[in-house]
Amino acid sequence: MTQTVSGFENIHNQQSPINEIKTLLQSDTLPNAILFTGNESSKINQTALFFSKAANCTKDSANPCGSCISCKKIEQGVHPDILFINTTDKKNITISQIREIGSRLSIKANEARVRTVILPHAEKMNIPAQNAMLKMLEEPPDRTVFLLFAPKVTDMLPTIQSRCRKIGCIPPDRASIEAYLTGTHEVAPDMARIISRTCGENLEKALMLLDLQKDATHEPEGGWIEHRRTTLHSLFFLLGAVDQIPRYMSRCLLLAEHLTRKPELLGEMFMILRTFFRDLSVFRHAPQDIINTDFFDSFEDICAKRPYNDHLDWIKGLFEAQRKIEANASARLTLERFFLQLPPKGM
Numbered sequence: 001m002t003q004t005v006s007g008f009e010n011i012h013n014q015q016s017p018i019n020e021i022k023t024l025l026q027s028d029t030l031p032n033a034i035l036f037t038g039n040e041s042s043k044i045n046q047t048a049l050f051f052s053k054a055a056n057c058t059k060d061s062a063n064p065c066g067s068c069i070s071c072k073k074i075e076q077g078v079h080p081d082i083l084f085i086n087t088t089d090k091k092n093i094t095i096s097q098i099r100e101i102g103s104r105l106s107i108k109a110n111e112a113r114v115r116t117v118i119l120p121h122a123e124k125m126n127i128p129a130q131n132a133m134l135k136m137l138e139e140p141p142d143r144t145v146f147l148l149f150a151p152k153v154t155d156m157l158p159t160i161q162s163r164c165r166k167i168g169c170i171p172p173d174r175a176s177i178e179a180y181l182t183g184t185h186e187v188a189p190d191m192a193r194i195i196s197r198t199c200g201e202n203l204e205k206a207l208m209l210l211d212l213q214k215d216a217t218h219e220p221e222g223g224w225i226e227h228r229r230t231t232l233h234s235l236f237f238l239l240g241a242v243d244q245i246p247r248y249m250s251r252c253l254l255l256a257e258h259l260t261r262k263p264e265l266l267g268e269m270f271m272i273l274r275t276f277f278r279d280l281s282v283f284r285h286a287p288q289d290i291i292n293t294d295f296f297d298s299f300e301d302i303c304a305k306r307p308y309n310d311h312l313d314w315i316k317g318l319f320e321a322q323r324k325i326e327a328n329a330s331a332r333l334t335l336e337r338f339f340l341q342l343p344p345k346g347m
Ligand SMILES: [Zn+2]
Pocket: 056, 057, 058, 059, 060, 064, 065, 066, 067, 068, 069, 070, 071, 072
């Protein structure tokens, strides 16, 4: 199990789930399953660890000591009764994975007072998987608590929802994220503002982009800041040729090829593209509200040259392109098509 970001507890909203967990543990009646909701998935490890330790600490049941054998094993990810289901790289959680958990649970717990099954991104369970999970929740194994994490309660079937105690994690707002980035990580204020707005109040994403997440797995070469800068430059370069179709077309093909070269970075790429097209549509009426403030002059140039009102269609097209790629369409061809459709009709 990976460790959490140091200093993370300092973000005030984090207190809420921890306090609810403490109250639960002190009440003596543990639910069979808890559904933690909220977008802040960087809390998953910390919340799950806290619960598992507190439920099993040999010294204190509300504030895990961190030094007893049980706390230590959980911290190191070697406790035999704490099942962490790795879902990070999975597109879907399937019924066979849930059944596998079931067969592991059919064996009695080794040493834990309370065995925990930690399922991050429970929203990735498809319907058959959710139904298999429901079966387990209907006939819960002895001394076992399922900890499910999902962005929203409605990501789970109503039948699952009704079997879970629900604890909402309120994500930190943009201002808290900015303050955290500038304070704890000494990020420049301008960049903290750009990043917090690019990530839509997702602290984990912000930390990952800045390479501050300890378990960052796929950083773009030269870091995200450089990746963002070159992507935005390429987009301005592309739109600079929008009135010269042959040149525009060749730039489209090159850019689509370039942006899709690393499939693992597609998510990040779409985030940058979204802020770009959003800024284009916002610039005319509220230039002070753009996200990419360091490219203010370029937006001014391009908007002066292109007084068209089609930017909202572009944003729709971008969402559509992302949806198709997520449904397994070729990223390069989809992006080519999206770029080729940008010039106004009749040019
Ligand atoms: Zn302990």
